[in-house]
Amino acid sequence: MAPTGDFADLVAPISAAYRHRDLQPLIRLSPLAGSDPDKILATAGWALIGETLVMSAPIGEAVADPDCSIEAAPTEAWLGGFADARGIPPDRRAVHDRIIDRILPDRAFATAEMEGRPVAWGLAVAERGWVGIFDIVTLPAARRRGVARRMVTSLLAWGRDKGAGQAYLQVVAENEAGIALYRDLGFTEVYRYHYRLGI
Helix, strand or coil, X not given: CCCCCCHHHHHHXXXXXXXXXXXXXXXXXXXXXXXXXXXXXXXXXXXXXXXEEEEEEECCCCXXXXXXXXXXXXXXXXXXXXXXXXCCCHHHHHHHHHHHHCCCCEEEEEEEEECCEEEEEEEEEEXXXXXXXXXXXXXXXXXXXXXXXXXXXXHHHHHHHCCCCEEEXXXXXXXXXXXXXXXXXXXXXXXXXXXXXXX
């Protein structure tokens, strides 16, 4: 039996649970939540952040790029390059690296080079006929030069080799360049989600 109740009655206990751990309350809202929870949180002053598109596409004829290397496990070079490009603070590196290391499905850790040096990083997981593309990050000097496209198509080709026929990814709504790239590669929007950050 599904739980029932008034979402408005849950806001205070949720906030208290977060505050008890010295954390700012955060709730993720997808279309499954309906519109009422979002309206209730907005009225209560919770900030809307992190609007994200979930997109999917058939893999099709994606071709791996020779300047994009893929490893089955995260190397120190991948972890360091990714963390630096993403701007992960040094005091968060150990936690981040543990999270990455605990990914269970088949994994791909990609590094793309330009003029002989690494300029982009990304990862993918393959499971049950799908490949998920995550955390594509490119150094500012290498952006808008086709590096992210080569990275994504290489990861799609890797997923196809692992038996996947479909791909999915998530991209923040403000990333217009990323959305344009993914649409050009055949991805279409499936749904959106966002977060409400408590006051």
